[in-house]
Each structure stands twice: as structure tokens, then as C-alpha cells.
Amino acid sequence: MKRICLLLPALGLLLLSCNTHREPSETIIGKSDIVIENGIFTPEALWALGRLGEVAVSPSGMRVAYTVTYYSVDQNRSNTEIFVMNADGSACQQITKTAAHEFNIAWVDDNTIAYISTEGETAQIWTMDARGKNRKQVSNFDGDINGFAISPKGDKILFISDVKIDKATVDIYPDLPKASGMIIEDLMYRHWDTWEDGSYSHIFVADYMDGKVANATDIMPGEPYDTPLKPFGGMEEIAWTPCGKGIAYTCKKLTGKEFAFSTNSDIYLYRIETGETTNLTEGMPGYDKQPLFSPQGELMAWVSMERAGFEADKERLFVMNMTTGEKTYMTPDFDYSVSNMQWTPDGKAMYFIVGVEATHQIFRIDMETAEIKPVTKGLHDYHSVALAGNVLIGDKVSITSPAEIFSIEPSTGVEEQISFINKDILDQLTMPTVERRWVKSTDGKMVHTWVILPPNFDRSKKYPALLYCEGGPQSPLSQFWSYRWNFSIMASNGYVVVAPSRRGTLTFGQEWTDQISKDHGGQEMKDLLAAIDEVKKEPWVDENRLGAIGASYGGYTVFWLAGHHNKRFKAFIAHCGVFHSEMEYLTTEEMFFDQWEMGGAPWETDNRIAMKSFEQSPHKFVKQWDTPILIIHGGNDFRIPYTQGMAAFNAAQMLGVPSKFLFFPDETHWVLKPQNGILWQREFKGWLDRWLKE
Secondary structure (H helix, E strand, O other): OOOOOOOOOHHHHHHOOOOOOOOOOOOOOOOOOOOOOOOOOOHHHHHHOOEEEEEEEOOOOOEEEEEEEEEEOOOOEEEEEEEEEEOOOOOOEEOOOOOOEEEEEEEEEOOEEEEEEOOOOOOEEEEEEOOOOOOEEOOOOOOOOOEEEEOOOOOEEEEEEEEEOOOOHHHHOOOOOOOOOOOOOOOOOEEOOEEOOOEEEEEEEEEEEOOEEEEEEEOOOOOOOOOOOOOOOOHHHEEEOOOOOEEEEEEOOOOHHHHHOOOOOEEEEEEOOOOOEEEOOOOOOOOEEEEEEOOOOOEEEEEEOOOOOOOOOOOEEEEEEOOOOOEEEOOOOOOOOEEEEEEOOOOOEEEEEEEEOOEEEEEEEEOOOOOEEEOOOOOOEEOOOEEEOOEEEEEEEEOOEEEEEEEEOOOOOOEEEOOOOOHHHHOOOOOOEEEEEEEEOOOOOEEEEEEEEOOOOOOOOOEEEEEEEOOOOOOOOOOOOOOOOOHHHHHHOOOEEEEEOOOOOOOOOHHHHHOOOOOOOOHHHHHHHHHHHHHOOOOOEEEEEEEEEEEOHHHHHHHHHHOOOOOOOOEEEEEOOOOOHHHHHHHOOOHHHHHHHHOOOOOOOOOHHHHHHHOOOHHHHHHHOOOOEEEEEEOOOOOOOOHHHHHHHHHHHHOOOOEEEEEEOOOOOOOOOHHHHHHHHHHHHHHHHHHHOO
């Protein structure tokens, strides 16, 4: 139940879905040759798509390298390959073809690419030329290398790897090597999907000479802290100074209870010559991350949240004068969050990604005047932006299109698609139509709503409809493309999908986002019901065949609606949702989240705000449940423990409500394995068809 940034390191989540190290028996997974019948988008077609990962522009701006991950349902695994093309999209070539994962691509020069490969026993740094020839392993570190960046002069390299700091049970009792018990004495003993094992992600700096990585030094020796921030941070949280003598990195240098209740990450600067580390953002209490130095090194930009303990605060653009230490807030009059910054070569301007009214666009800021202008517009989500000579390179998605790479003319915003990863599959599909509308809520505010219509939509027919309940609770309901909550598949199954950006969603200004905190079960529910009540008036919607679906906070929403919907809906689906708020408060891991959202602890009986929040716990209204419900949960979900889903299912069963529990013992807050993903889609469709069609 956490806001997940659109720009999270997607490849990292992909790699979590299977063993990343190649086994001798594994075969290479490549582009699918699937044949689509009748143009219908199916789960099998979804998992046949190649998934764009990283995009890297060569130093001259003439070439673009990128990664694509392909999945095998039979093998229940994936592998990732590297491609290179000219910046205009011509001369595209696949330059790796292995059963391993190749990722973290970086241009050493215009003719050489460095990358990480999982080809051996451990993940190591390799290089090859831009044709894929002369491949060689350049690092031989004792452990997995999970990311790296080459210094501006090319003489050094930094990389991240896990380091054992804290003692495990076997260290305390070496005579019990097979004991599985974990000894826990503080909070934050597990996080999202992993138990703390005493290891932390550290930065190492090493020489890079004669094509070899040598003399690696841990710049955080003995520190029980992670950089990048887990689990969503990537190499964007670490930056070389242009002179190559310093490394800026993001870190939350807290442990245990302090860590669990805090969002106070800072930007630290490590000086290689002296070994000294300085906190550059000391006194700034919220998240500070994504350091990025101007080309001349005079300024450092980063994003900062103001309010401590609130993970969905506005991401403000700051710059620091590296000589004087003066900090300047660049976006005080801009009511949107910025991310994925990119300096222009002269350091006079910057491009970045901004979420605006349920889309994500590229914007430009003049660093002298602080004037901010949009570069792109349209119904899409840009994920990244980079400069390639006189043009911009970015990757974008939409509700009906998976990620592809585009070239953008910065003065006009004119776009040209230059990658065509999934053209063979998409050309066989008939995709839905997406409409946007604004619906008046109960307090007179207008709620942005996507309405996704089935392929070959016939306005003379009546269709069942689904109310999509967004998670978060602060997250963008934008033009996202999902490999689970995929609106195009839902619509292709014959449903009208209604997706409102209810109170709390991002991209509509911070005031809109703030209005859900400490009001769960309040205005956001009225927004959702106002949207479905408006759309169901359409002659092509069958108001007697409505369903409500959602995950995470959307799962909470579904559980809550099940006790309040007044016979509107005929079927519900809740994935990884909160059913019992008091228990979730006590069993989640990032304690700051519920502390902020609920306004306090459940035992604070004199805290009016907290008591009001916990009074809206869905379990308190379970006696009103009377509608079939499918409940889905993952056994390794530590954000919302699986017992929440189990409790909801048990209650439904005891009350005689038609119900089903789809449990994945080996999945987390997400469903990442191919066969589990297809099972999820089949059960999802089967449940809705059973109650809304049959």
C-alpha cells in the first residue's frame, strides 16, 4: 500500500522473478513468434511481449543502446538482451544472445559498451564493442555487482554490491549451522519482500585501467545502511562529480525503529582523495535523492520532499552551489513533482519528467529564470529523457502500448518512434479505445476518469463495466502500461473499464494528493462511486453487471466498498489489500507510512484523527458483505502481509459470501513469474465472467 514511483528500476523487479544466474541447461529466450487469433489481446500475448528496460545514448549522441527482456512461459523465466541502433532508429542490431541477463548498459566511448552480465557464478562487469564483438569480463569481484558507473575521465569505476555487516544466527552460534531461526531485536527486520540478513548495499570505488577493474575500496566501511535506497532505488541515486574526484549518493543513515518511522534520506558526498564523507542535505527532513551534477560541476541538482514521514510529498527540484553550499528551491510555484533530470551540455537548462493530469510529460526549466515549459503533450507516459545531439531520446508507454523509444524535437515536441520491439505482435492485435472525461464528485470537484472501451466497440450494445480502484493511496492513475493490471486486456475481455483519479492520486497538484491522508474511507470513496454512477448512465453500460477491482490500497478500497456499495456491484476482486487496519499498522514494515496516513497508533484512544481512521477499517463492515469476492495475495508480501487476505477470505466464507482465495506462496506484492502471471489473468477473467457475464 505504497506509492510506487513510475520510474522505479523495472529491470530489478524483472530479475526478482527468477534465478538470475545461468544454469547449464537453460536455453536462450528470444523474440516470440506467437500467432494471435481474432486480434484479441490475451495473457499469453501479454507475456510474449519483449519488455524495454534501460536506454543509453552514446557520448556523441549518434547511437542508442537499450535492453529488452523476453519471457518463456514454459521455462518460467526470462533473459535480457542488448540492442544498438542509430539515434534515428536505423541499423538496429541485437548484440548479445545469451541465456543470462545483460543490464546496466553504459557507453565507455562511442565504440565500447560496458554492462553487467549474470553469465557466470556471480554478476560481473563486462565490455564489448558496439557490434557485440570482443566480449570480455573486466571485473572479478568476490560477490554480485548490482550496478556501476564509470568516472567522467574513464580511469575509475564505482559499483554497488552487498556487504555483510550484521551478525546472523550462524555467526552467533557457529555450532548450529543448520538452525533457521532469526534473532530479532529491533524493527525493520524485513522490507517489502525480503528479510534482513545482515547484508547492505554499499558503494565501492575502483581503478579502471587497461580494461580491468582493480583495487576496489568500500566507501561505506562497516556502515549498516543501503545505497541505493531499497527496494526501488537504482543507479540514479549515485553520481560522479564531473572532475571524477567525488561521489554523491543517496542514503538513509538510520537503523531499526528510527529507520522504520523515517523518510529522512540525505545526499552524501564522498571525496576520493581524502576518504571524507559530508552530508550535503543535513537538516532537510524528508526524502532527498537523485543527485546530478551540472556538466561544469558548479551545481548539484536533486529532488527533495519537505515533510518528514510522508512518502508522497511533492518532489521539489533543488540545486546546490558546490562552492558556497547555497541551496536554491527551483520549483516553488510549480505544483507538480519532477524526476529523471537531465542537464543540457552548457548547464543552462534541464529536462525532466513531470506527471500532469494523469499523463507523464517531458518539461524543460531555464536555470537562470526558473521558467518551466512543457516539451511533450498527449495521452502517454514518458519514463525517461536523455540528450542525443540536437534531439531528445525518451521511452514512453500508453494504456494501449507497451514501452518503446522515441526521438523528440525539443523546440516543437514533435515525436518519432525509433524502436519497434513488439511491432510483430501489436500488428496482430485490435486494441481498445481510451476516452478521458471529468466527472463531478459529491463536493463539486471534478474527477479525471479514464474510460477504456472494448475493441470493436459497438455503442448499440450493453457491456459489463469494471470500476478500477487505484492503489497507493498516493499514486498516479496515468497512461501506465502494466503486466498485471493491464486495462487493454480487461477491455479486450469484453468490459468497459472506468478508472477515476480519485482524491489522493498524483499528477493533479499536491493539495489533491494530500486529501486522502487521514481520511481513508472518506471523500475518495465518494469520488469513485460518483464516477461509476455517472458512466453507468451510458446506454452501452449494463448497470446490473458492474464489478469493482483493485490492488494494495485499491484492495482496501474493494474490501471497504464491499460493506458500503448498496447493491451497485455484482462482483469484487481485491489483490494484496488491507482488511484489518489495526493489524496492518502493527505488521507492516515501513512504519512511517501508516503513522502518517492514519494519524497515529490504534492505542491512542484520545487521538481523534487516528480513531476516525481506524474506524474505517474494512473488517468493521464485513457483516454487510453480500457480493461474490475473489481475494488474491502473495506469501512474501511484507508490505501488506498475506494474513490480511486470508482473514478477508475466511470472513467471507464464514458469512456464506461466494468467495475464492488465490494464494501465491512464492510471490510478493507483485506477481512476477510467467506462469503465475498467466494464472492470475485467467482467474481474474474467470471470476468476472462468472458473475458479470454468465
